[in-house]
Amino acid sequence: MTSSLAPGLLVAAPRSGTGKTLVTIGLQRAFRSAGLRIAAAKCGPDYIDPGFHAAATRRPSINLDGFAMAPDMLRGLAAEQAQGADLLIAETAMGLYDGAGAHSSGAAVAGLTGWPVLLVVDAEGAGQSVAAVAHGVARFPGAPLVAGVIVNRVASDRHAAMIAEGFAALDLPLLGMIRREPALAVASRHLGLVQAREDGALDDRIDAIAAIVARDCDLTAIRAAARSTVPAPAVPPRLRPPGQRIALAADDAFAFFYPHLATWWRAAGAEIIPFSPLADEAPPSDCDACWLPGGYPELHTGRLAGNVRLMAGLRAFAARAPVHGECGGYMLLGRSLIDADGTAHAMAGLLPVETSFAKRKMTLGYRQARLFAPTRFADADAPLWGHEYHHATIVSGDEGEPFAQLADAAGRDLGPAGHRVGQVTGSFFHLIA
Numbered sequence: 001m002t003s004s005l006a007p008g009l010l011v012a013a014p015r016s017g018t019g020k021t022l023v024t025i026g027l028q029r030a031f032r033s034a035g036l037r038i039a040a041a042k043c044g045p046d047y048i049d050p051g052f053h054a055a056a057t058r059r060p061s062i063n064l065d066g067f068a069m070a071p072d073m074l075r076g077l078a079a080e081q082a083q084g085a086d087l088l089i090a091e092t093a094m095g096l097y098d099g100a101g102a103h104s105s106g107a108a109v110a111g112l113t114g115w116p117v118l119l120v121v122d123a124e125g126a127g128q129s130v131a132a133v134a135h136g137v138a139r140f141p142g143a144p145l146v147a148g149v150i151v152n153r154v155a156s157d158r159h160a161a162m163i164a165e166g167f168a169a170l171d172l173p174l175l176g177m178i179r180r181e182p183a184l185a186v187a188s189r190h191l192g193l194v195q196a197r198e199d200g201a202l203d204d205r206i207d208a209i210a211a212i213v214a215r216d217c218d219l220t221a222i223r224a225a226a227r228s229t230v231p232a233p234a235v236p237p238r239l240r241p242p243g244q245r246i247a248l249a250a251d252d253a254f255a256f257f258y259p260h261l262a263t264w265w266r267a268a269g270a271e272i273i274p275f276s277p278l279a280d281e282a283p284p285s286d287c288d289a290c291w292l293p294g295g296y297p298e299l300h301t302g303r304l305a306g307n308v309r310l311m312a313g314l315r316a317f318a319a320r321a322p323v324h325g326e327c328g329g330y331m332l333l334g335r336s337l338i339d340a341d342g343t344a345h346a347m348a349g350l351l352p353v354e355t356s357f358a359k360r361k362m363t364l365g366y367r368q369a370r371l372f373a374p375t376r377f378a379d380a381d382a383p384l385w386g387h388e389y390h391h392a393t394i395v396s397g398d399e400g401e402p403f404a405q406l407a408d409a410a411g412r413d414l415g416p417a418g419h420r421v422g423q424v425t426g427s428f429f430h431l432i433a
Contacts, residue, residue: 116145
């Protein structure tokens with residue numbers, strides 16, 4: 001793979017909350033509106049931002065995870081994503097150097113892919129010191145190439161002059177100063193609340209963001225700062241598809257599914273047939289496996305509980321073929337789901353677990369899983385890499401066989417997790433690689 005790879009840029013920041021997602025999708029849409037074919041990627045285990053990238057670019061975005069993916073695998077995915085595009089604009093998670101170990105940071109991904117960093121720095125409450133922050137990030141030991149800086153939330157002409165004065169002493173290009181505007185504040189709050197697929201006004205919202213970014217940033221210089229993507233062949237994963245024809249739940253309640261898994265499954269010869277639990281659709285009967293990803297079933301508990309065809313279809317499917325649930329899908333397969341008001345809603349009853357949002361506790365982190373028994377997609381005791389992110393708690397689930405033994409990012413044992421009953425399996429673990 002050595003031709004037709006788009007050059008890339010990695011939008012990063014010193015910390016979360018700088019507005020880098022707004023800048024990312026603004027740049028993606030601005031360049032697309034200028035006639036370029038834009039590809040996108042997100043570093044780390046994030047389901048939400050890639051949806052906004054896809055809306056801005058009209059192309060699927062992917063996740064590049066330096067913790068869960070081997071370097072060659074990550075390079076291969078990045079090179080595949082860069083094929084057939086004119087420019088790839090990726091976004092890091094948290095701060096540029098943050099992550100679970102040296103290989104999982106945005107800086108590490110920049111090193112693996114060859115993409116220089118476009119640094120977004122928040123100017124709220126600072127003037128010349130903005131340049132000092134950018135300088136420190138760019139000169140940190142082991143830093144990737146920082147091609148330039150975009151300063152966000154600039155309050156006035158005087159504020160802009162103070163910021164420019166700080167950068168005048170540095171060999172660090174200032175490629176944009178985005179003014180603080182009410183439209184951007186509203187957009188930022190909105191992006192954090194809903195999935196891209198739920199926002200009927202999203203396209204107009206992204207156009208407005210892109211217009212501001214194009215006005216306040218030097219798009220010509222930003223495009224010129226991109227560098228060639230490192231060529232790399234695709235690396236076949238050891239994961240197998242869970243079936244030949246896979247029924248995949250896909251709607252507003254079950255949208256947390258990584259696109260690279262679908263790519264890998266299809267490359268192995270599998271077909272993916274989507275269905276909607278919210279629309280009371282059962283998994284298609286001509287499929288030989290069912291995959292229920294995570295999402296927001298807690299926002300639709302009453303509707304899901306009342307979907308008779310869905311529940312009967314899941315039970316009938318499980319009687320003849322494997323069914324697996326991740327997080328939200330795991331809760332759907334359980335006996336009941338208790339909503340935030342304390343009302344219990346009956347679920348499919350295929351796994352002996354009851355989950356609750358009345359007793360909320362955030363669980364977040366990378367995980368290594370080793371299955372207690374083989375499944376179609378992985379052997380017993382084979383290491384699987386992924387993460388947990390949920391607020392639900394298990395209020396009853398001591399019965400039955402566990403699905404996997406979990407460890408955290410540092411290798412600390414977290415004990416058994418999930419459930420297995422016959423061909424039905426599930427846990428809060430989200431599979432990455």
